[in-house]
Amino acid sequence: MTLVSGWGRFPVVDSDVLRPRSFEAVGEAVVTGSVARGNGRAYGDAGIGAVRTIGMTGFDRVRSFDPATGRIRLEAGVLLSDLIDTFGPRGFLPFVVPGTRFVSVGGAIAADVHGKNHHCEGGFGRYVDSILLRTGQGETIEVSREQNSDAFFATVGGMGLTGIILEATMRLRTVETGWIRERVISASDLDVAMRALDAGDAATYSVAWIDCAARGRDLGRSLIYLGEHAGTDELADGAAAFPVGKNPGLAVPVDLPSMTLNRYSIRAFNELYYRMGARRAGGDHVVSLYPYFFPLDSIADWNRIYGRRGFLQHQCVIPEQGARAVLGEILDRVTRRGDASFLAVLKKLGQGDGILSFPLPGYTLALDFPVKGDILNFLDEIDRLVVAAGGRLYLAKDARQSRATFEAGYPALQRFNAIRKSLDPTGHIRSKLSQRLFDEV
């Protein structure tokens, strides 16, 4: 057994980790209580098998690519960073990228990850045409919108619980360049920020970073980042059409003492970040896709800044109707506490595609908290606000929500469970997350 955790490094649990090298070996590796793990970027316990964790990053081959259509067939362990570095210079990018490029294709499907364009272009699963799935009962089947469609829509956003994703066929978008035309808007409070996001609905990419140091009248003070793919005519003279994605230069070499992050350092960071961003507000400028989409990827192992005990990310989505009041209440409580967060991110989402996909039309708010003190109780209180507003939490980030919160947030759960049961009647596929939230006890 090995101690395993997600990106948040909480919880840390025992699981038997195997890295099979062939699809046959994947089948042989599946025992009761197994789940696939991609690059380990799910924050909580989604990528940890109840008994066995099957590491899939060795499956990193592209099977075929058609430049005429942008259609690509690949193994589930290919990382989006690899896809971007390889196909970006050829003029192709994934339609949807989350906040880190170091996720596997299999993981991106399982979490139906969203990006800064979810409000207008949907999630990762929307661009997946079919999936080769090794079900819990041992069959290997191709699932798509036309064929085994129930299994397809359960697998997109299904947190790996329908089986092991082996391969997928998806579409890439064509781009002229790897640069983004960015516009930064500074918003003095939450109302202004939400209006700016609404006004940014027409933008392909939009996201707001909230200054958690701002309280009271300034609550929700934000920088809104809108973005469009830049054309070759917009680039500076001599700039390459595709920028180089550097591997992380900085690294956090050790676990920082948990007191490194305190209310004063977080306040100072937020204040500084806001002022620097606000200076850029106004006109358009062109930035590399790497800092635009993946600002934290430039620091390797940034999860270590929260110290040995790890951290929690709380990401909820609140339906559009009544979102303003609930988001204001959550932010007010969080800013009064003072220990969140480097990353308070607000963005609009559209309809999700999979049965258990996280997105619904509304606003999603993501907050980081170090694991200490009464944080679990505090987040339970926040969850009550989310549930009362008809919202839900993102399973890819979750390490601690209650069954009641989960069941209230995902009304399609029964349908999902029925499909899961048909693919895996004896319960081979189980993660720590499914034990906590799904499985009969």
Added chain:
Amino acid sequence: MTSRKTVLVLGGSSDIGRAAARAFAKAGYDVGLAGRDVAALEPDAADLRARYNIEVGLSKFDVLDTASFDGFVGGLPALPDVVISIVGLLGVQENAENDLAHATTIMRTNYEGPSLILGLFAEKFLARGSGTLVGVSSVAGDRGRASNYVYGSAKAGFSAFLSGLRARASRGGVHVVTVKPGFVRTKMTEGMKLIGPLTVEAAVVGDAILAAVEKKTDVVYVSGKWRLVMLIIKTLPEVVFKKLKF
């Protein structure tokens, strides 16, 4: 074949072989992959074609079948610009201590075969007056250690062969690179306890091989830390060294 440069990777299905093939393909080379099981190379060939829109050829190569080497070299569609030997076998030291057949296989796979095939290519390259040969040896060859001296001695022989070949071939316009990767996360080292800061991913080795070929480096320690570690290990007096169990 196109007019692009070509690289031949011997041991193409190994993790370092795959990584090297990708690094060269990305840099615009057409790639030949050679290994014992040609069918097993096909997914990697498809991967390289799909990613980099290059030509990929496959050929059968068994490092223990030295009698086939002449035919292998003669049967290639064209003489490549770069040949990389990644073939190797770690084996099991304890078994090799009693099982002569196993010890022989380790020695032949790590020394005899790679040296002979690169030597053969060296003659062709010298006749042409150009080309680069890359041998992936090991830090284990820098000094024989109690825990893996059968493997280490074979790698030491290979390193010595490459060193001598380099000295001779450099006068004929042919460059020879010796690569000593240290710990790499691969199929070969799976399950071994590796020291985190001294361990690299296969992709890093692939990129290092490409860089060494382009910059005509002689000896590459993929991680600079290994050069220091091996310097210390090499300079320990024998009276001290023989008491160490590693």
